[in-house]
Structure formats: structure tokens, C-alpha cells
Amino acid sequence: SNTLPLRTTRSTCPYCGVGCGVLIDSVSERIVGVRGDPDHPANRGRLCTKGSTLHHTADPAVAAQVRLLQPMRRDRRGSAPQPLRWDQALDWAANRLAEIVCRHGPDAVGFYISGQLLTEDYYVFNKLAKGLLGTNNIDTNSRLCMSSAVAAYKLTLGADAPPACYADIDHAHCLFIAGSNTAWAHPVLFRRIETAKARRPEMRIIVADPRRTDTASLADLYLPLQPGTDVMLFHGLLHIMLTEGWVDSTYIEQHTTGFTELRQLVQSYTPAAVAQVCGLSPDNLYTAARWFAGVPDGKPATSLPSAQRLPTLSLYCQGLNQSSSGTDKNACLINLHLACGQIGRPGAGPFSLTGQPNAMGGREVGGLANLLSAHRDLSNPAHRAEMAALWQLLPGTDLPALPGKTAVEMFEAAADGQIKALWIACTNPAQSMPDQATVRRALQRAELVIVQEAFATSATCDWADLLLPATTWGEKEGTVTNSERCISRVRAAVPPPRAADGTGPRHDWRIVVDLARRLEQRLPRRSHGTLFPYDNPQAIWNEHRESTRGRDLDITGLSYTILETAPQQWPFPEGRSTGTPRLYEDGRFPTADGRARFVASPYRPPAEDRSARYPYAMTTGRLRDQWHGMSRTGTLGTLFGHIPEPQLWMHPQDMAESGLKPGQLVRVQSARGSLVLPAHPSHELHRRQCFVPMHWGSEHIGGRSDEGTALAGVNGLTTSAFCPQAKQPELKHTAVRIDPV
Ligand code: SF4
Structure with a gap:
């Protein structure tokens, strides 16, 4: 027979933060099918409509319509871009970037990258900005997705680490879903919730969302709160828990600080006041508070120790995060978990769902304007010194200490002319950023716009002086971390497509390394040898692993070889043979005194409330x-x-x-x-x-x-x-x- 053999490659879905495992079937250089990976812990073989149609999006006929295949350059904005060779494109970009850095300093450059990038891509981008150029102006579309969750985890629990895992859904007695249409945004996770509810109909599901979504259709109690009033709701629930004696005083005393201030604050959040602002009935507030606290029916309403409580798991997403009080919303929900000891046990804990497939990986390498690698802080001189040593910067070379421009600030700074060069990778700010008029002014005004992208159809390509074609799903190798801290390998099933002249897209990490090495020749030295000595993603991964040694997310034990056998949840320090499904089981938190912290922030209405003019x-x-x-x-x-x-x-x-x-x-x-x-x-x-x-x-x-x-x-x-x-x-x-x- 002349039939070509079918090859199967194990990888992950590139869409959402559930992080489902996929099996990619390919024949020769063509992807012909995608199946759910029965051995992947995130999905056990399931896929949603998006995941199960992935192979069609990789069809060569589709790719020919939408992919960028060659580097292209525009002489001036608005003109048709002309193809050029990779070495010409990279030399041109390095010359222009070096010229801008020499003239205006490193903070005249801004990197806007993506939660769709792999961890290895993210790592080299972050090292290029902070290590080589010396600017913290690197932010990502993850800023639009989960930065409120990051800030609140750090504020309350001491580290940016979701403490729960998907398996907790099978143990929870109450699921509190807030600001998340899981049914649409995380469909495979929602199937898991449906299965758990079918097996254990006694599990209570509360959905708090202004929209009565498909997710709300599964709720035993639906709370249609007025948009933006989540903090009011959470404080109101705590008020009821306190009045009824449902808080866990022992847990509060032994494992937390700051409760006195919070208790005082929530005194005025009476059921009547909260019901009025949130548009909810006091009865429903009472029921929600009782279920959340995990007080079994028929038990007296006295302070119950956490061991006797029915576990409550919160799942939350953009409804809490994408808000002018996003950190408060996240933190005030975490307050409830701490107040009732609903954390660190099977089925209990606050659990933020990530929108994108690798927003978590980006957080881990410190790929945001206010972070440093492996959950280190920019403002901490010891942390900066650790990274400078790890990166082998020349003695006396410090990493920049002040936070860089975050997504919105970066485009505002470019619109004002402070940022002169924008390097945008794997994201489409000309569509996805808020207040597009400002974003487009920024793209117009910047002296240099580099767009590193797989798809020619991205609106941002219209503003690029230089287009650098990147590989994408099915063609790339590396790792991603999903919502439950689980790291999976992403693998290439086929080579990238090629243009007629034989050139083609390059891997994102490769583009960064190729351009960074050119920049090293044009800028004052910050290291003896190259900072980018990598020939493959594994070499980058190994450096990233080393940077986590002794940190809360220590993955020094997690080699590519171990990841070959199965995905693993961090932390996974050297010497361990399994990952860590659940955090804080011992009641100790990664804060200076080992205690979690309550946050006492008052409710604030949305920045732009309804009015007679905009009702x-x-x-x-x-x-x-x-x-x-x-x-x-x-x-x-x-x-x-x-x-x-x-x-x-x-x-x-x-x-x-x-x-x-x-x-x-x-x-x-x-x-x-x-x-x-x-x-x-x-x-x-x-x-x-x-x-x-x-x-x-x-x-x-x-x-x-x-x-x-x-x-x-x-x-x-x-x-x-x-x-x-x-x-x-x-x-x-x-x-x-x-x-x-
Ligand atoms: Fe992909 Fe998310 Fe669907 Fe899973 S649930 S198949 S990760 S889009």
C-alpha cells in the first residue's frame, strides 16, 4: 500500500486556561485530526467545540489565506509591506531598536506580549527587556485577564498561587461561581461540574452574575447582582456569617491577621443595605452565606471548626478581574474563605480561572511590568541581585527597580510620545485593548512598531513597520501552565508552512534570541558572553527551572524528561516525584509571619456608573x-x-x-x-x-x-x-x- 503512516503527537489545546490535552493526528506534514487526550488530567479525553475543531484551523488551505509567511517591511505607514529575508529583517529591527535605545534610553521601548505564548517564549522576552535592555516596560494581554487575581493572591495569601485544583470540584459541597460563565468560557471544566452535580445532587451551586448565563442554569441559587457590586455582596455575606456565628474563630486566630479591621468595616454592610445596592433579596443572601460557610443543615448556628464544615470551592474569572476594583473583588472573596477556614482542604479554596492557555506561565517567569522572574519582586534589591547573578550580568549591573508601564499605561505613553518603539507579539491590541481611539493614536505615533504574529488577519498588522511571521499551534515546542498550576508539554506535530521562496515563520523564542543577539552587538555590554545561549526551548526551560529554586513555585525537579510522562502541578522541587495538587494544607502561608491577611477595602461603584445620559x-x-x-x-x-x-x-x-x-x-x-x-x-x-x-x-x-x-x-x-x-x-x-x- 502507498498509504502514508498516521502519526500521533501529544500536545495541548491553545485556547483557554483549562489546558486540555490533545492528541494531534498527522499524515506527512498535514494535521488531519484532533482528539482529547484520555491521559491528560485536565480533560480526560474531553474537548469542547473549539478544541475539537482545531485541526480544521490548521488546514493548509486555511493557512494559505490567513498566515504570515515571510518577514515584511513597510517604508511608511499605510504603504504595502514588502517581503525581505530574515537576516535583513532582524538586522533592520536591531538597528532601529538600538538607535532608539541610544537616543532615548531603554524606557523608550515597550514590549506587549501574550498569554498565548509558551513559557519559554515568555522567558526570553522578559530577559531581553529586563536583563539586556534594562527596562520593565514589558506587559502582556494577561494584564486584561488576570492581574487582579495576581494582586489579590499576593495581598491575602502572600504569593500568586491558585491554592486549589480541578479535582476539588469532586469534593466540594458548595460551589460558589462568581463572575464566570464557565459553561462558555471553560466548557470542559463545566462538563466536570455537571458530572459532579449529577453524581452528587446534594452539592449546592451558587452563581453570582449579573447575566443569567448557561452557567446560572445549573445553579441551586442564582444571585443576579447589579454589575460591579461584588465587594458589597462579599462584605454582606461576611456580615451575616458574623451575626450568625458561622465564622471559624479558631482558624482566624491561628492562621490570619487583620480580621478586627475587616469586622469593623463590614458592620455597616447589613443585609438590607446590601440587598438594596446589589438588587438581591435578604433571604438569598442568608442562604448563600450559610452554604458558603459550610454549616451543615440542622447544626446549631455556632462557630464550627473547619474540620466539621462542608467544603466550599469558589470559581471566579473576568467578572471579578476586569474591574476598576478588581483586586478588592478578588481579595474580599478570599476573605470569606479565610473567615470560614474554607481553604487548604479537599474541596475548599478560592480558585481563579485563567482565561488564556498560558497566562500562568507568564506570571511564573515574571513577564509583567511589575514582576520579576519566579514570583520575585522588582522593588526588592535582594531579588534583583538574585536575578542579576542568575543571568550572569556584569558586576554592578542592577536590574531596573521601578515598575514598567502596564498595558493601558504603555499605549497611553506611546500616544503621548514617551514610548517610541512597540514590539508586539502574539496579540492584537488594535482590537482587544479598551479605548481603541488611544491605542490607535499610540500605534500611529510610535516611531517603530514591530509585530511578531502568526496571522496576517490581526488588525494590529496594519500598523506594523516590520512584520515577523511566527509559528503557532501544531508547530511549536515548549510548555504551558493551566489554571490549576499544571504544567504540560506543547509539541510540534508538523513543520511550519513555507512561502514560495522557501522561507517561513520562526518560533517565537527563536525570533527573540536571534534579535537579542544582534542587539547585544549594538548596545553597551551587560554581560561577558551572550545572555541568550539557547538552541532549543529545553535549554530555556532549564534556566527558568533554576530561577525558581527555593521559591514558592519551585520546579527544580521538573525536567522535560519528567514532563514526557505526564503533566505536573507546581511546586515540584528537586527530589520530589509528584507535583502538588493543593496548597496551604498546613495552614502556613508564604507571608513574613506565615499568616494570611484579611483585606478591609470598602465597596466602590464602577468607574463609569450609569447616568441619565448613558443609562x-x-x-x-x-x-x-x-x-x-x-x-x-x-x-x-x-x-x-x-x-x-x-x-x-x-x-x-x-x-x-x-x-x-x-x-x-x-x-x-x-x-x-x-x-x-x-x-x-x-x-x-x-x-x-x-x-x-x-x-x-x-x-x-x-x-x-x-x-x-x-x-x-x-x-x-x-x-x-x-x-x-x-x-x-x-x-x-x-x-x-x-x-x-
Ligand atoms: Fe480547549 Fe478550553 Fe475547550 Fe479545553 S475547554 S478544548 S482548553 S478551549
């Missing part, structure tokens, strides 16, 4: 079958079967009162711009709320800002107001008005 609260979010800006999912017709076009959802009665018919075009207007969309009635929404999916950009939706700038989808309307601690923007709340066109 609706607009939320943006994911659809079930699309991913981010649709560069991959948008190539498949079948994925539009669920929701075929951009649209706005609003309450049927609001539509009726405005005289709107289903499908009628409306103008949605915020303080920054407007969009025209069809309006559809939805019983998911409550009065004076609306929802617009985040996936469509300017190619799909016509929009104008007040200045007449063409805008990119819904983020032409959203606000860049951000959480003061986490700097995460408030993508979940924009005040808008809705008028018939």
Missing part, C-alpha cells in the same frame, strides 16, 4: 465557540453556527419600551464612541443592562469615534479605567446609551 451598563465577553479576535476560530464556518454575527443583547422589556423590534439596528454610544449593531432580546440580561460579544473587530462592525476615527468593534466604546493595584482595565462595565438608528 445602560454594557458588559462584554466571550461566546461559546469563538476565541479572542477570531484569528483562528473565525476561519471556520461551523463555529458561527452558535452566534453568526455581532450583536447586542438587552432585556425584552427595555426593547419594547424603546420601541425596538428583534434584530433592529441600534446605535450604542459611550463617552468614547459609537457602534451600530442589531439588537436582540435576551432573558439573560436584566433591566438597564446589555451585552456585546468581544470577538468582532472593525472588519466586521462599522464604528466611529467622536473624532471620526475608524474603531475596532466593541472596544471602541469600553473604558480604560483600571484597578489602582492591578492596573487591569474595567472591560466588564461601560455606561452606554442605546438608540434606534
Whole structure:
């Protein structure tokens, strides 16, 4: 027979933070199928619609339409980019970057990278910015995804580490799902929740979300809180727990600090006050507090030790994170876990879900403007010295101490002319950042825009002076960490596509290393030899491992060889043979005194509240079958079967009162711009709320800002107001008005 052999490659899905394992079937150089990996702990063979259609997105016919295959350069903005050889492109980029650094200093450069990159890619980007150039201006789209979770974990528990794991779903007696449409955003995890509920119908599920989502349909208790009022709700629950004697005084006394201040603060968060602000009934608040505290039915309402409590697991996501009080929302939910001793036991703990496949890996290597490798702090001189030594910088060479510009700040600084060069990799800020008018001014004004990207369809490519084609899923090797701290290998099943002249995309880590070595020849030396001596991702991984020695996320024992056999959860220090499913089981936390800390922050309303002029609260979010800006999912017709076009959802009665018919075009207007969309009635929404999916950009939706700038989808309307601690923007709340066109 002349049939070519079928090859199977074990890897992971590149979409969401569940981190499902996939088996990629390929024949010759073509991916022909994708199956769920039955041996991967995250999914045990399951895949959602997005994951199970991955092979179609890798079809060569699709790739020919959407992939960037050659480096390209524009002489000036707006002109057609012309192909050039890799060495020419890299030399040109190195010359331009070095010139800008020499003229304006390293802080004139900003790196905006991505939670879709692999850990090894992230590591070399971070080392290039902080180690070689000496700037902390490196941030990522993970800033829009989980920086509030990071800030709150550090504030309360002492380290950026989700303490629970997926298996806790099978042990929890109460699941508190807040600001997360798990059914759509983390579908395989939701299947696990459904299975657990079917097996143990007595497990109680509470869903707190302004939208009555598919996730809420599984809830025993649905709390339709007013948008942005989560802190009010959490303080209200603690108030009830205190009044009823449901807190765990022993746990509070032995393992925490700061409770006196918090107890005082929540005194005024009475059920009546909270019910009024959140739009909830006092009875439902009482039920939620009792279930959360884990007080078994029929038990007297006295202080129960945690060992006798039914375990409660919280799952939360962008509804808490994407907020101008995101850190407070996260921290005040963690307060409840600490107050009831609902942490460090099977089925108990706060558990933030990551949106992207490798936002966690980025956090681990310190790839954000305010972090240093392996959960070290920029502001700590000893931590900087440790990294300078590990990177073998010349004696006396310090790493930059002041935090760099975070996502929103970086584009504002470029719009103001402070940042002159932007190097953007694997992300599409010209669609996904809030307040697009500012982002586009930034891209226009920057002297140099380098876009390192797999897809030519990314809107940001239009602003690039230099386009560097990158490999993508199915072609790359490295590692990712999913929401439960589980590290998996990502593997290449096929080589990258090639352009007619034989050139083709390069791996992200390779592009960084190739360009960094050129920069080393053009900039003052910061090390004796090259800082980038890597020939493969494994060499980068091994350096990253070493940087974690003795840290809370120590993975010194986790070699590629061990990862060949199975994914593993960190920490995994040298000498251990298994990972760590659950943290803080001994009640000790990685703070100076070993105790967790309560956070006593008062409730603050959203930055841009509804008003007579803008009477609706607009939320943006994911659809079930699309991913981010649709560069991959948008190539498949079948994925539009669920929701075929951009649209706005609003309450049927609001539509009726405005005289709107289903499908009628409306103008949605915020303080920054407007969009025209069809309006559809939805019983998911409550009065004076609306929802617009985040996936469509300017190619799909016509929009104008007040200045007449063409805008990119819904983020032409959203606000860049951000959480003061986490700097995460408030993508979940924009005040808008809705008028018939
Ligand atoms: Fe991929 Fe997430 Fe779906 Fe799993 S749940 S298949 S990781 S998109």
C-alpha cells in the first residue's frame, strides 16, 4: 500500500486556561485530526467545540489565506509591506531598536506580549527587556485577564498561587461561581461540574452574575447582582456569617491577621443595605452565606471548626478581574474563605480561572511590568541581585527597580510620545485593548512598531513597520501552565508552512534570541558572553527551572524528561516525584509571619456608573465557540453556527419600551464612541443592562469615534479605567446609551 503512516503527537489545546490535552493526528506534514487526550488530567479525553475543531484551523488551505509567511517591511505607514529575508529583517529591527535605545534610553521601548505564548517564549522576552535592555516596560494581554487575581493572591495569601485544583470540584459541597460563565468560557471544566452535580445532587451551586448565563442554569441559587457590586455582596455575606456565628474563630486566630479591621468595616454592610445596592433579596443572601460557610443543615448556628464544615470551592474569572476594583473583588472573596477556614482542604479554596492557555506561565517567569522572574519582586534589591547573578550580568549591573508601564499605561505613553518603539507579539491590541481611539493614536505615533504574529488577519498588522511571521499551534515546542498550576508539554506535530521562496515563520523564542543577539552587538555590554545561549526551548526551560529554586513555585525537579510522562502541578522541587495538587494544607502561608491577611477595602461603584445620559451598563465577553479576535476560530464556518454575527443583547422589556423590534439596528454610544449593531432580546440580561460579544473587530462592525476615527468593534466604546493595584482595565462595565438608528 502507498498509504502514508498516521502519526500521533501529544500536545495541548491553545485556547483557554483549562489546558486540555490533545492528541494531534498527522499524515506527512498535514494535521488531519484532533482528539482529547484520555491521559491528560485536565480533560480526560474531553474537548469542547473549539478544541475539537482545531485541526480544521490548521488546514493548509486555511493557512494559505490567513498566515504570515515571510518577514515584511513597510517604508511608511499605510504603504504595502514588502517581503525581505530574515537576516535583513532582524538586522533592520536591531538597528532601529538600538538607535532608539541610544537616543532615548531603554524606557523608550515597550514590549506587549501574550498569554498565548509558551513559557519559554515568555522567558526570553522578559530577559531581553529586563536583563539586556534594562527596562520593565514589558506587559502582556494577561494584564486584561488576570492581574487582579495576581494582586489579590499576593495581598491575602502572600504569593500568586491558585491554592486549589480541578479535582476539588469532586469534593466540594458548595460551589460558589462568581463572575464566570464557565459553561462558555471553560466548557470542559463545566462538563466536570455537571458530572459532579449529577453524581452528587446534594452539592449546592451558587452563581453570582449579573447575566443569567448557561452557567446560572445549573445553579441551586442564582444571585443576579447589579454589575460591579461584588465587594458589597462579599462584605454582606461576611456580615451575616458574623451575626450568625458561622465564622471559624479558631482558624482566624491561628492562621490570619487583620480580621478586627475587616469586622469593623463590614458592620455597616447589613443585609438590607446590601440587598438594596446589589438588587438581591435578604433571604438569598442568608442562604448563600450559610452554604458558603459550610454549616451543615440542622447544626446549631455556632462557630464550627473547619474540620466539621462542608467544603466550599469558589470559581471566579473576568467578572471579578476586569474591574476598576478588581483586586478588592478578588481579595474580599478570599476573605470569606479565610473567615470560614474554607481553604487548604479537599474541596475548599478560592480558585481563579485563567482565561488564556498560558497566562500562568507568564506570571511564573515574571513577564509583567511589575514582576520579576519566579514570583520575585522588582522593588526588592535582594531579588534583583538574585536575578542579576542568575543571568550572569556584569558586576554592578542592577536590574531596573521601578515598575514598567502596564498595558493601558504603555499605549497611553506611546500616544503621548514617551514610548517610541512597540514590539508586539502574539496579540492584537488594535482590537482587544479598551479605548481603541488611544491605542490607535499610540500605534500611529510610535516611531517603530514591530509585530511578531502568526496571522496576517490581526488588525494590529496594519500598523506594523516590520512584520515577523511566527509559528503557532501544531508547530511549536515548549510548555504551558493551566489554571490549576499544571504544567504540560506543547509539541510540534508538523513543520511550519513555507512561502514560495522557501522561507517561513520562526518560533517565537527563536525570533527573540536571534534579535537579542544582534542587539547585544549594538548596545553597551551587560554581560561577558551572550545572555541568550539557547538552541532549543529545553535549554530555556532549564534556566527558568533554576530561577525558581527555593521559591514558592519551585520546579527544580521538573525536567522535560519528567514532563514526557505526564503533566505536573507546581511546586515540584528537586527530589520530589509528584507535583502538588493543593496548597496551604498546613495552614502556613508564604507571608513574613506565615499568616494570611484579611483585606478591609470598602465597596466602590464602577468607574463609569450609569447616568441619565448613558443609562445602560454594557458588559462584554466571550461566546461559546469563538476565541479572542477570531484569528483562528473565525476561519471556520461551523463555529458561527452558535452566534453568526455581532450583536447586542438587552432585556425584552427595555426593547419594547424603546420601541425596538428583534434584530433592529441600534446605535450604542459611550463617552468614547459609537457602534451600530442589531439588537436582540435576551432573558439573560436584566433591566438597564446589555451585552456585546468581544470577538468582532472593525472588519466586521462599522464604528466611529467622536473624532471620526475608524474603531475596532466593541472596544471602541469600553473604558480604560483600571484597578489602582492591578492596573487591569474595567472591560466588564461601560455606561452606554442605546438608540434606534
Ligand atoms: Fe480547549 Fe478550553 Fe475547550 Fe479545553 S475547554 S478544548 S482548553 S478551549
